Structures are given as C-alpha cells and as structure tokens.
Amino acid sequence: MTAAGRDTSAPAVDAAAPVLEMRGITKTFPGVKALSGVDLIVGAGEIHAVCGENGAGKSTLMKVLSGVHPHGSYEGEIRFDGESVAFRDIAESERRGIVIIHQELALVPELSVAENIFLGNEQASRGIISWGATLRDAARLMRRVGLPDSPGTRVAELGVGRQQLVEIAKALSKEVKLLILDEPTAALNDEDSRNLLQLILDLRDQGIACIVISHKLEEIRRIADSVTILRDGRSVETLRVRETPDAEPELSEDRIIRGMVGRDLSSRFPERREYQGPDAGEVAFEVSGWTVRHPVEPRKVVDDVSLTVRRGEIVGIAGLMGAGRTELAMNVFGRSYGVYEGGTVAVNGTPVRTRTVPEAIGHGIAYVTEDRKTFGLNLIDTVHRNISLTSLPSMTRGVAVDEHKEQQVAERYRKSMNIKTPTVFEPVERLSGGNQQKVVLSRWIHAGPEVLILDEPTRGIDVGSKFEIYTVIEELAAQGKAVLFISSELPELLGMCDRIYTMAAGRLTGEVDRDEATQEVLMRYMTATDTEPKVLT
The missing domain is CATH 3.40.50.300 (P-loop containing nucleotide triphosphate hydrolases)
Incomplete structure (x- = not known):
C-alpha cells in the first residue's frame, strides 16, 4: 500500500x-x-x-x-x-x-456527564430511562477513563481535558x-495531553x-x-x-x-530578522496595570499585567491553561471577555480607549482569536466576504459594498497567502483549518493594523501551513508591525519570538530575552508561585 x-x-x-x-x-x-x-x-x-x-x-x-x-x-x-x-x-x-470524536466536541454543556455519555444511547426500558442504571454505568465508564468527577456534574463545569474523557467514555458505552x-x-495543556495519550495506549492494550x-x-x-x-x-x-x-x-x-x-x-521556522535588543525601536504597544475580573466568579483572571511591544518586534506570552493569556488579549481588544477593572493601553505612545471592538480596531489593534470557528469566521459565508469584513468602509460606494473591489482584494490574498480554494466564492466552512486561518490573517492584514495580537495562530495546523504562517508573521514584523504572539507550544515561541513574557494565575512571572530563553527557563516561570516578574536579558 x-x-x-x-x-x-x-x-x-x-x-x-x-x-x-x-x-x-x-x-x-x-x-x-x-x-x-x-x-x-x-x-x-x-x-x-x-x-x-x-x-x-x-x-x-x-x-x-x-x-x-x-x-x-x-x-x-x-x-x-x-x-x-x-x-x-x-x-x-x-x-x-466505529466511533469518531471530532476536534469540536459534541457535548451538551448544560447536561450532566452521565446524560452526555448515554445521549442517544439511553439506558431505557419501554421508553422509560433507568436513572439508576445510567448513573451506575456512567460511574463505571468514568473510572475506566480516569475521570474523577461525579456522574451528575454538569459538563459546562469541566475543563476541555476532562470533556475529552467524557467523549471517550461515551464511545466506550457503545462497545467501540x-x-x-x-x-x-x-486544545489541551501538557498535563491533560499526557493523560489522554496514556489513555489511548491503555485502550490499545485492551x-x-x-x-x-x-x-x-x-x-x-x-x-x-x-x-x-x-x-x-x-x-x-x-x-x-x-x-x-x-x-x-x-x-x-x-x-x-x-x-x-x-x-x-530544512528548518521549521523562517530565517529570523536580526534582533537589535529589547531597547531598540519605539514602543508601539503598551499595556499598563491591566486587571480583569472573571465574568461570573469573584476572582481576578488578569491581575495588574504590564507589557510592551516595540515596532518590528515579535513578543511572546507563554503560560499554562488558566494563566490568563487569552483573557488578557480578549479584554484589551474591546472588553470581549470578563469585567474590566483597570489599566491603560497606548499605541505609538498615545493613550487610547479600547472599550469596544470597533474602538480597538480604529486605534490600529487587530486580534486573531484562538477559536477561529466560533469567533474568527462566519463559516457559512464566502472567503471573499470573510476577508473584507473588517475593511468594509474602504470597499463601499455610498451605502453599498463594491463587490468587484471586494473580490479583487480577496483574490490578491488568495494568491499571496496561498489559500487553497477553488474560488474566493467558496464557503469558508469547506476549507481546511490551515486555509481558514489564512483567511483570518488576510482579513486583519488588509485592515492595516499597527499591532497584531495572535492567539494560538497555528493551533490544529500542519507543519507546512505553519511555516507559511510563520513567514507571514516574520514579514509583518519586518514591516515594522508590533506582534504579540500567544502560544501553548514552547518550541514555537522559542523559534519565533524576540522576547517572551510568562504568566501564571493571571500575573506576569517572567520576561526572557530570546538569547536566554529555553523550555526549562520558560516552564520554571510558567509554574512560579512567586508572581514578581523575573527579567533575563
């Protein structure tokens, strides 16, 4: 074969x-x-x-x-x-x-673990569900996959790693x-990934x-x-x-x-620009004292975070799941998550307000979300309309969109970004994950931002497409753009970034120059209990 x-x-x-x-x-x-x-x-x-x-x-x-x-x-x-x-x-x-578990989990958040495990495969007799059998068998399957929670726990209360285990328990209930x-x-952190991989090995042994x-x-x-x-x-x-x-x-x-x-x-990453050091170039993006409260719970998810990104610089943010990286990015970009409690943003040295997404865009800030399918794209719309979405004012004649111009822009990015699609009129949902991500990047590049916040920009993307996206990011930095790069993959941060901040429990715990950065150094700061930022330059 x-x-x-x-x-x-x-x-x-x-x-x-x-x-x-x-x-x-x-x-x-x-x-x-x-x-x-x-x-x-x-x-x-x-x-x-x-x-x-x-x-x-x-x-x-x-x-x-x-x-x-x-x-x-x-x-x-x-x-x-x-x-x-x-x-x-x-x-x-x-x-x-034969049971398939898709990347986007097919669970009902408001139902319990037991209800999700047997959804569509109910433990019933004569049309009446036996809740005793449901809870008993769910507990047995949960023990088999190493899920410690109660069968009555709502799926919405579980992290993504445990939700994966619910999906596998659901598969086992069907005698897979x-x-x-x-x-x-x-979408898993390192510990959840290790646990899931071990479970897959255990299933093979069974x-x-x-x-x-x-x-x-x-x-x-x-x-x-x-x-x-x-x-x-x-x-x-x-x-x-x-x-x-x-x-x-x-x-x-x-x-x-x-x-x-x-x-x-020959290399997983494009050739890097010559880096002049953390003090070279003007500060293009500065966040000071940023604090965000959880939208429901009485706790801070971002606590007094301050950082800078200079023109032509790629600055990373590393952290374990729950560190507050995405919460910081989304709240800075139009208060898209959580409750803002304090902090300031400056672009090119000028304080700006980012209370709404249009306000943030208007000040030259772009945000590429980690969840492109839910927040980054209109999946049922076409490639060309997704690309033009943030730049419609520049493509209008009076009150109508200039569709010819919209098509020309999309065609230019289809070629320059190597988006694999038969035409720019193809619905985005038919594209692969890597090509969907290129559509998202094309949209923001065309908007002409000064600052790009990239949140897990290569998640779920193959090595070839990753290289293409890395090359685009390097080119943007070479043009003088300020890039804030959030990633769970430490080799990616080490291969792309000039400086790397680390976060834990909502606070900055370290700032490392690329010449000093290693996976061991970053992991030490990512797991730090002492939240006073350390600087290695």
Whole structure:
C-alpha cells in the first residue's frame, strides 16, 4: 500500500489481520476532488496515525468511514472485521463499533456527564430511562477513563481535558472496536495531553484499535504503531513507527514531514530578522496595570499585567491553561471577555480607549482569536466576504459594498497567502483549518493594523501551513508591525519570538530575552508561585 518510490529506509507496515480496510476511496465535492484512490489499512489492536497537510483529505476520509458521507456519495470499498460495509449514516457505523470524536466536541454543556455519555444511547426500558442504571454505568465508564468527577456534574463545569474523557467514555458505552480521534490534544495543556495519550495506549492494550489524526508529530512518535501519510487527497505511503508496542520509535519527525509536504523542511521556522535588543525601536504597544475580573466568579483572571511591544518586534506570552493569556488579549481588544477593572493601553505612545471592538480596531489593534470557528469566521459565508469584513468602509460606494473591489482584494490574498480554494466564492466552512486561518490573517492584514495580537495562530495546523504562517508573521514584523504572539507550544515561541513574557494565575512571572530563553527557563516561570516578574536579558 505504499507509493512507488517510497523511501525504503523507513519500515513498511505489516497489515496482517486488519480490522479495517479502505481501498480506492474517491470523494468529490463540486469543483474539488477531496480524495483520489485513497487506501488505508488498520491492524487489529493498533494505534494508526493519519498525517497530512491541511486539505490533504484526512477529515474527509474519516467522514467517509464513519458514515457522515454516506455510501453512494463516494467510490471505493470499506471492509470492517473482514466484512464489506456500506454505512448510510453515523448511527450505522456506531452500531458496528466505529466511533469518531471530532476536534469540536459534541457535548451538551448544560447536561450532566452521565446524560452526555448515554445521549442517544439511553439506558431505557419501554421508553422509560433507568436513572439508576445510567448513573451506575456512567460511574463505571468514568473510572475506566480516569475521570474523577461525579456522574451528575454538569459538563459546562469541566475543563476541555476532562470533556475529552467524557467523549471517550461515551464511545466506550457503545462497545467501540475502532476509535477515531481528530486532533485529540489540540486544545489541551501538557498535563491533560499526557493523560489522554496514556489513555489511548491503555485502550490499545485492551484490544481497541485507534486512528489518531494529529499535527503534533512528537505525539505520533510517542504513541502510534504505524502512520499513513496523505497528500493532496492521495495516500502517499504507510510506514511503521515502531516494530513492537514497547519499542522505541524508529521513524523520525523529519521523515514524516518529508512525506507530508513532498520535500525536506530544512528548518521549521523562517530565517529570523536580526534582533537589535529589547531597547531598540519605539514602543508601539503598551499595556499598563491591566486587571480583569472573571465574568461570573469573584476572582481576578488578569491581575495588574504590564507589557510592551516595540515596532518590528515579535513578543511572546507563554503560560499554562488558566494563566490568563487569552483573557488578557480578549479584554484589551474591546472588553470581549470578563469585567474590566483597570489599566491603560497606548499605541505609538498615545493613550487610547479600547472599550469596544470597533474602538480597538480604529486605534490600529487587530486580534486573531484562538477559536477561529466560533469567533474568527462566519463559516457559512464566502472567503471573499470573510476577508473584507473588517475593511468594509474602504470597499463601499455610498451605502453599498463594491463587490468587484471586494473580490479583487480577496483574490490578491488568495494568491499571496496561498489559500487553497477553488474560488474566493467558496464557503469558508469547506476549507481546511490551515486555509481558514489564512483567511483570518488576510482579513486583519488588509485592515492595516499597527499591532497584531495572535492567539494560538497555528493551533490544529500542519507543519507546512505553519511555516507559511510563520513567514507571514516574520514579514509583518519586518514591516515594522508590533506582534504579540500567544502560544501553548514552547518550541514555537522559542523559534519565533524576540522576547517572551510568562504568566501564571493571571500575573506576569517572567520576561526572557530570546538569547536566554529555553523550555526549562520558560516552564520554571510558567509554574512560579512567586508572581514578581523575573527579567533575563
């Protein structure tokens, strides 16, 4: 099942005793062939990773497998447990033991954990739910996945990591044989990610096969037995990561990247500008004494934070989940989260008010949200309208939008940002995550801001698209823009930033120049209990 010309230095997969065979899968949307003759074989009781750049066809392939795209809407054959299957919907695939957990979790926040676990699969007799059986079986499944909460706890009260465990408990309630996880750790902190990865390993040891879609190659090497690489809607090759479950991984990250992008990436980050030091250049963006209260609870989520970003500088903010990074960014940008209690903002040395989003935009501040699907994009609208959204006044004639100008602007960014879409009239929801992120960036770049606040700008994006976005960020800094870069990935901050602030419990705990920054230094400050900021320059 490997492509001709495959690098034979990497061990090929042994597909003996497969639980799943997908052969010649072809799926076409209007104007786009999303999959073209894709093959995928998953062995019984193995963890099989599926890798590829955004738009390679990974999610589409899983939707074909799980019945989201029903039989008859694609070409090719699927065999499961040795039998040919033709799923008409997701309920049919779940009855056979195939369960998919999407990156956007399908939970009802206001219902309890127990209610969510058995939603659509209720413990009922003659139409009457047995709450005793529901709570008892939910508690058993929760123990199995290591979820310590009560079955009656509302899902809204759980963090994202524990919500992932609820989804897995829900899958186990359906007697899952093949579990599909789409970017399972994208929104998790390091500790929750480690716990979830260990659970996946435990499920494998219990005989449950898993397909994991992830852009985090170090995690793939940590848990996967084999990996299938997709590129441009085709299966390029399937390789062994390790020969036995307990063996060390034999497949390097660089080898996986070469399969994904079709070339070597000599560096994960673009060539960096020469940095003149923390005192070089004028201060373009300054936040002083910023304090934010939680919208419901009587506590501060941001406590007396002060920071600066100079022209042409990329400044990072590192912190564990709950540190207050996003809360700070959203409150500065138009009080979009929490209750403002105090602090000032200055742009190019002039104090400004940012009480509303239009006010912040008017002062040259842009904010790229970490949640592009909920807050960053209008998914049902087109690429060209999403790009023009923050710049409509410059595209109007009287009271009407100049659609020709709107289209020209979008077409320019489609080419310069390498947005993979048939036309700029394509609905954004049909684009891959990486291309959606490029649409968000295009919108803000066209608005011409002085300050860009980027909150997890590469979350859920493949290495090739990450490099393209990093290059855009470097170019913006080279043009003299001030960039505030929030990320949970320490290698990303170290590879991109000139200075890095650290936060813990809502307060700044450190400021580190790039020549002194290491993962160990940053982690020490990110976990600090002493909240007096430390400076290393």
